[in-house]
Amino acid sequence: MLKISPSPHIHDNVSAHRLMRDVIIALMPALLVSTYYFGLRILIVTVVSILTCVALEYFLGKYALKSKSTIGDLSAVVTGLILAFNLPPTLPLGMVVLGAVFAIGVVKISFGGLGCNPFNPAIVGRIFLLISFPKEMTTWVKAEGFNTAWSLPADTASLDAVTGATPLGIIKGAMAAGKDLTEVFAQNDFNYLEMLFGKIGGSFGEISIIALLIGFAYMLIRRVISWHMPVYIFATVIVFSGILWFVNPARYSDPLFQLLTGGLMLGSIFMATDYVTSPMTKKGMLIFGVGIGLLTIIIRTWGSYPEGISFAILIMNAFVPLINRYVKPKRFGEVVKNG
Amino acid sequence: MGSTILVTVIMLVALGVVLAIILYLVAQKFKVYEDPRIDEVEAILPGANCGGCGFAGCRALAEALVKSNDMTSLYCPVGGNATMRATAKILGGEAQTKDPMIAAVRCNGTCENRPRTNQFEGAVSCAVMAATYGGETACTYGCLGRGDCVVSCPFDAIHMNPATDLPEVDEEKCTACGNCVKACPKIIIELRKKGPKGKRIFVSCINKDKGGIAKKACDVACISCSKCFKTCPYEAITVANNLAYIDFTKCKLCRKCVEVCPTGSIHEIHFPPRVKKEEIGITEN
């Protein structure tokens, strides 16, 4: 029997499943680097987070939304993975589960599931944990070298790792104490090259800039995301913090430091670009990106938390419906250019 | 300690009073006079906001009823005569009385009667399908079976029968609001008189092709043979564009047309079973 459908009759065979799979692949280099530095416990945290997200998506989708199961498109896996990346390596597993439950249950499913949530589930999950467990969420292990430990932090002693503040935390403390930042930088001797490769304390997915950039490149090649949003965020951060730093290097950190530390890379490449919670048009992406960049630096400099990217993304998420409503794509024939 | 609480309470109460006064003044200043009868009428109306009356919702109809001096041009098909009488009591006008109506699906092209020749795979929507091509069968007039009428019904009164792939109207629930009539791109559904005890007769086909072509496409199509037209004692039947149509205002439910129709495209509903003259002597299997 012949099949009939309106045109077009071909499809590029890119499914939501394939896009999400590519995001997962793009996150793998960062996961490997983290495992190298923080030990195999990273993998346990990751697996727990993913399993909780997927299980919750399945059961809530089935019994609460009563809709077709959406776990096949892997979006819950991506949420679980990114949530785990935003956690410190030492976080107790119970808290990981709690974060995942909040991310999927409250932020995603309660708004209607895939495609309907206004906020990025992983980010809200992380912020929920940060506010609920400020101590555990800011206990950082410094990445030193290859690590094979299975359990943390009960077994901290057996590690080659020392707990300590992240570079952003150190700077924040110094700024709060009114110290001259040029001196603090000189004392701490931050090695930007080591930061690039992930030898730095922090949430475990955010540490290696190189690994994240590899993921970015992979996603660009596979056309999963466009370059616009991350680049807009980077550019805004560099320009804005550059101006501040130029005006007074004793009060403000330099742009390269801002770019290489904390979750900026992870946030702008993998979390700001989340399809559901980002604008639909290129112009909208510009507003969104610049907003995130500005807010990140503002929170990092004047806020009470050392890191601001997740708050920045969350705040801008709230503006997305507004941006989509008022920022329209460039229409064909809008500007009549004759010649 | 005690004074702090006291001061707080006094402050809040004072604040509340001041704001209440402001609110009252503002409400007075911007008060819009509304005929209280609008609310009364709206309370009587069914509240389904189906749009069957031609207005945006029950409130809009209530406003129109109250404003107009003459009620006869306005009618709520859902509430029916009882509602209109109650409305008339409030407004003091003359209520319009109409025969109760029901949606009739004028297609009997089940999978057996009307074999499929192709399979549609676009969006699940009759409107999309009708805009795309002639349809899954050789009949280009009949039901497309994608359920636009089901979606349009605010009363959950029309459903697809999976066995026949045709919509079926739930007589208990149907209010003759007419939404399905508007939703059907093929204009298959028609509002017809419900009839005494639900008895009604209609031509369940709208195929305007010539007899041979229609019959080839569908076993139960109207082939415009005009037998019903000739049989009808009340001139209720017209045949135009290769299609018979029964005017329900003239039909006296004599059932003669049903007997003569060679393809069985005229349907009778809620009639007692006939005395089977012809079938006497035929063994039932």
Added chain:
Amino acid sequence: MLKTFKLGGIHPADNKMAALMPIEDIAPEGKVQIFVSQHLGAPAEPIVAKGDTVKVGQLIAKSTGFVSANIHSSVSGTIASIDSIPDHLGIRRTAITITVEGDEWLKTIDRSKEIKHNITITPQEIIAKITEAGIVGLGGAAFPTHVKLSVPQGKKAETLLINGAECEPYLTSDYRVMMEYSEELLIGVLILKKALNVPKVYIGIEVNKQDAINKLKGLQSKHQGIEIVPLKMKYPQGGEKQLIKAIINREVPSGSLPIDVGAIVHNVGTAYAVYEAVQKNKPLIENILTITGKNVKEQKNLNVRVGTPLSSVLQKYGGLPKNTGKIILGGPMMGKAISNLDAPTQKSTSAILIMPQLEASRPKPSTCIRCSRCVSVCPMGLEPYLLIRLAERKMYDDLEKNLAHDCIECGCCIYSCPANLSLLDYIRLGKTEVLKIRRSRK
């Protein structure tokens, strides 16, 4: 840097498998069925009756208005009936059925292969001849050509663009015309140029047809005022507005026609038909038809008479391949899936594309993940994800505000939607409604 349009667009695999097959003539046999409406606009009025004998090229139905076109007999024989028959979509329309008897052409038609270079007649005469020959746009929409050539008062044609982009995958008929009738085509273009009295003509060809570009460039010097423009491969480059943007970098504003920016676009197939009509007195009675598809054994480019049943053309080459899932008239992006194989070809039929079962099914739709791919591929700068929501809810005012009526129905949105939503299906409905509302307002 190769020229192309700027906004949106996609790059489907071009699959031009029939590109190397030369055009073969198919002799008419049995019967042909010629619809009286094969164009946009009013149907033609039959001027023959049952039992009449006709010759090839004889007028059998006369145009009934300005936007309408003459219909000519494509065979010689006897009129068997004038009745409604189902077309390729199963919808019944009036057609003239002719029983083929021999192949006798009207004496006025010059059937020699000799190429006639000199354009001797005036622009008015050219347009009259084109009107007489019933030529319609062969790019797909079948808009009567003489209407496009009659520039409305107050407007001025500055540039003529010839569409040789053939950006749809699988299609090769324009390419074959450019390769096999290069000279005739260029003369046809010059005729159009003369009729419009424009100084410059551009022929836009996508670079996957390098042979055609080279061949036409080689002949360019002989024909003054024609420039061949190689274009970057991108769908929908053949769209009128996209082609104008690509070649002369002008944008047709929303709700306007190409003539409003001084441009007129014709297809290469049309230009060839114009050559035949003006220089050879031959009306539009044949079309170049590609038979192609992934499991089609013999890829073909055929020259068939208008009105030949599709099934008989297919039968000649072994019928339908096994596991045929879908048959499309035209390309895979904008062609129409057909339900009736017995339907005849029409003037603008350019290809029969046969899709295997596996490829034919549309993937099941899931949920919109707001990936914004549809927005970035839309060549008109619209927001398909928003339009489908508005169209599903019948919010026509908002649809108009969001320019649903600008949609060119290219299908890029469905092509690239990872959730397989039926974006265009609903947008098309909404667009039709919006256009109705806009027309009623005028």
